[in-house]
Amino acid sequence: MARATIHDVARTAQVSLATVDRVLNNRGGVAAKSVKKVHDAVARTGYVKDQFAANLSRGNGYRFVFLLPAGQSAFVRKLIAEIARESDLNRKDRVHIDIRSSKTFDPVSQVASLRQIDPETTDCAAVIVSDVPQVRAELTRLRAAGVRIVSLVADVQAEARDIYVGPNNEVAGRMAGQFMGRLIREPVGPVLVIAGSLAARDHAQRLLGFRQVLQNDFAGLTLLPVVEGFDDAARIADLVARTLDAMSPVGIYAIGAGNAGLVAALRRANSAFRPVTIAHESTDATREGLRDGLIDLVIDQDPGRAVTRAVRLMRDMADKQIVPPARGEIPLSIIIKESLS
Amino acid sequence: MARATIHDVARTAQVSLATVDRVLNNRGGVAAKSVKKVHDAVARTGYVKDQFAANLSRGNGYRFVFLLPAGQSAFVRKLIAEIARESDLNRKDRVHIDIRSSKTFDPVSQVASLRQIDPETTDCAAVIVSDVPQVRAELTRLRAAGVRIVSLVADVQAEARDIYVGPNNEVAGRMAGQFMGRLIREPVGPVLVIAGSLAARDHAQRLLGFRQVLQNDFAGLTLLPVVEGFDDAARIADLVARTLDAMSPVGIYAIGAGNAGLVAALRRANSAFRPVTIAHESTDATREGLRDGLIDLVIDQDPGRAVTRAVRLMRDMADKQIVPPARGEIPLSIIIKESLS
DNA sequence: AAAAAAATGATTGGCGTTCCTCATTTTTAG
DNA sequence: CTAAAAATGAGGAACGCCAATCATTTTTTT
Structure with a gap:
């Protein structure tokens, strides 16, 4: 059986084609009972608008x-x-x-x-x-x-x-938190979080989720004051380098972009110990980081x-x-x- | 500017509509030079078939x-x-x-x-x-x-x-292997792998990838002989329960379905120690396992x-x-x- | 009951293709 | 050079819907 057309609808509704058209494209000027007749007929015939014909027309x-x-x-x-x-x-x-x-x-x-x-x-x-x-x-x-x-x-x-x-960014943050806690063999110590800008809603939500999990499940991990990197690679590289030296974090969570800087800093770091590092988005920089073992995990929104x-x-x-x-x-x-x- | 139609193509190709149609729907019976004229005109006008009209027709x-x-x-x-x-x-x-x-x-x-x-x-x-x-x-x-x-x-x-x-199943297995190695705090001991049937190409490939990573990166982990569960929950429950008792595996990788059995067996296990468990596909059973901390990670192909x-x-x-x-x-x-x- | 307003019917052309048919022109074979 | 074959042109109907117009019927108002 072929699919129903407006003709079929008109016939079973016992109204004219014009009325069906008026109802379906709500052009107004149709009595309530006719509207109902048409809707019933649509249901009865299983009519679905043919989008091809509609667009063509x-x-x-x-x-x-x-x-x-x-x-x-x-x-x-x-x-x-x-x-x-x-x-x-x-x-x-x-x-x-x-x-x-x-x-x-x-x-x-x-x-x-x-x-x-x-x-x-x-x-x-x-x-x-x-x-x-x-x-x-x-x-x-x-x-x-x-x-x-x-x-x-x-x-x-x-x-x-x-x-x-888009993705649920709070969930993203929670996932980051969970993996952070579990990938660090001994989850005790400071964790560095780098955001792009906390005014960006997605970044703020990721941080929120990340915090929740760390507080609840991994009390041994402490959050260093969150820094804003404004997605600028040079600034981030500098920032990471200094924090690595000064604080020896066991983990780094990069919420935003500019990860070329992060990777560069980690590569240059000459300590034997390397913090567990989690970043966002699959880009050249993060993939390079993964490949070379500088980044442990990337959360990607394709x-x-x-x-x-x-x-x-x-x-x-x-x-x-x-x-x-x-x-x-x-x-x-x-x-x-x-x-x- | 509106989009080009076959009329435009015909005009710029200096041939008739019929010829354009013959070329575009290769009905044959067109001289080589006319074919070329039409193709050139298509390129020149940027003509793209209007799928709406085509389907309608x-x-x-x-x-x-x-x-x-x-x-x-x-x-x-x-x-x-x-x-x-x-x-x-x-x-x-x-x-x-x-x-x-x-x-x-x-x-x-x-x-x-x-x-x-x-x-x-x-x-x-x-x-x-x-x-x-x-x-x-x-x-x-x-x-x-x-x-x-x-x-x-x-x-x-x-x-x-x-x-x-579909997904790349070898990659899936490699991911499972990597997470297995890293989520086990001290990656030494036996690992249980349950496949559905090794005759299924997807299962075989996952196993392949999993093996690769374990051998290369986590030599401390040894694979117990791979068992086939034929996606049967009861059989798998029994199998897991017995292996838990006899071998105390540090990890379990469930390649196939029937994970209700896996979860049931893990839940009943009365040891304080719980192996790191990785399964496939987000289902009621695996989600329940995740929620209750019986399964650590699920690899899903949506x-x-x-x-x-x-x-x-x-x-x-x-x-x-x-x-x-x-x-x-x-x-x-x-x-x-x-x-x- | 007449006039005005609202609702409905009937009909048309067009959208861009596809798939025909039939006529005409051009090319090839004999 | 003629006959046959191949290529091309011209045109139309159909697909299902949309957006009109105009005529007719029904309902409401005065």
């Missing part, structure tokens, strides 16, 4: 925007590559993706970029932005204008977006996956499907030396 | 078959649920998925099921089957008849399928992800896109107590 496809932090960070570069890839793969389905950028950690620049997004010509935007009032206001405005908003990688307040696509998922959900949202929040969660992967191919 | 959408092992294993149940979910999500895009099953580990039954697949009415099949000659022959026959074949979760010989979607990926690739293949083999690889995730939400 409407003419326009999917117009998406990705708004990313500017800059050369390995993570962002990877993200861009993945978006380009995804864009190619979806071109045959009329998906058009526009990549834009705003200054990292700069709400003013972010707001400016958001203002550039024209609700008339974009169906959905995936953004990596700061969770601050001005930005939230702008997001809310866009949503009101009909642009669906996806917060990517770093979440914002729930009211300011339609869905969050950007390819996040992008694929984001595009998928954007399509579904543009198709007016209901998207449950859980569908945005992407699992974290753990990478160790052995996972490198 | 052709009438039929995507007809896929999943062939799974029968039985009540938690993994298969989850797989089925994920396929159903994916099927729902894709219905609007005219994807129709048929789920069938064959007796587990039974090539004869598998061949029979494969024979049931009608090349006329199916575009692509994703199968979990044994990698044996009869099955391979049947797969090859199907491929020749125009059915694209995806080997799911467990691979088969490359010639017998179009692409493998079935949802495998299914999503499989469907995506099946669509791309049905659309006659070139699909690079690497796109089938799905990463492994590591689950510990802390990852449970």
Whole structure:
């Protein structure tokens, strides 16, 4: 049996095609009882809109925007590559993706970029932005204008977006804590934590989770004062080198980016003892660290996956499907030396 | 600028629409120089087929078959649920998925099921089957008849399928080995390995990887003779209980399913000492084990992800896109107590 | 009961391909 | 050079839905 069409729905609902159309695309001006008749008929016939025909007819496809932090960070570069890839793969389905950028950690620049997004010509935007009032206001405005908003990688307040696509960062921190405690053969001593910026919501949440586990399960480990490295490799290298000398930490947890500095410092350290080191994101620097035994474990949020998922959900949202929040969660992967191919 | 259509291609190629169509859908009967003209025009205009229009016109959408092992294993149940979910999500895009099953580990039954697949009415099949000659022959026959074949979760010989979607199982085993060595505070003593069946290609590969790492990096750990549990919980429970008493292993690596038995045996064990335990797949049993501290770490191949990926690739293949083999690889995730939400 | 408003029906053209058929032109073979 | 074969052109119908317009019927208001 072929699939049901609006004709079938009209016939079983005993109304005209025009009325079915009015109901399905809620153009209004339909009596309540007719609406019900149509909905019943939809249920009875098992009608599902043929998205191909719909898109073909409407003419326009999917117009998406990705708004990313500017800059050369390995993570962002990877993200861009993945978006380009995804864009190619979806071109045959009329998906058009526009990549834009705003200054990292700069709400003013972010707001400016958001203002550039024209609700008339974009169906959905995936953004990596700061969770601050001005930005939230702008997001809310866009949503009101009909642009669906996806917060990517770093979440914002729930009211300011339609869905969050990314990992659960508190869980990430807890995993880091657990592995830290267990990979240190004798878990007693100071642990160094380097964040990018504690104003970034993802970093703050990782720290929170990490703290929880250390306090509960590994009382022997003490947290040195958390330092902010602002994802700057040189600064981090210096910082790590000095801490290694002064405090002899048994563990290092690098929450943010700039891990080339971390690896460099560890490589130069001339002590026989090497702290258990955990970092985030699979990049050239962290993979090199893993390979050479300088980093023990990397917690990765596969950007390819996040992008694929984001595009998928954007399509579904543009198709007016209901998207449950859980569908945005992407699992974290753990990478160790052995996972490198 | 709107996207190019075949009309644009025809115009810039200076040929008729009919010729463009003949070339693009290679119906033959076109002079070599016209073919070239068309291809050039495609390149020049940046023409990409509008899959919506194509599907609408052709009438039929995507007809896929999943062939799974029968039985009540938690993994298969989850797989089925994920396929159903994916099927729902894709219905609007005219994807129709048929789920069938064959007796587990039974090539004869598998061949029979494969024979049931009608090349006329199916575009692509994703199968979990044994990698044996009869099955391979049947797969090859199907491929020749125009059915694209995806080997799911467990691979088969490359010639017998179009692409493998699943994790790299040797890497999985290596990861297990590395964590085994590092999570045991003092890595000296015997390690118990339980496989489902060493005839299953995925299990054999995991064992291979595990062995490699233990031999190279953790010489203090010795492998007890590998036992086959045939994914049977009762048998495994008995086996584990007896080994715990007799050999006091410092580690247990459960390669296959039936982990309810493993957890039960560990729970009943009344020794103060508990071996470091690593298992595969996130199921009720393994999650319970993690939560209660009986299992230390689970290596998971997210079935949802495998299914999503499989469907995506099946669509791309049905659309006659070139699909690079690497796109089938799905990463492994590591689950510990802390990852449970 | 008449007038106004609301609801519904009927119909049309178009979206970009696919898959036809039939006519015409060009090339090749004899 | 003619006949046959090959290549090309021209055009139309269909796929299922959308977005209109205009006509007609039903309901509500005065």
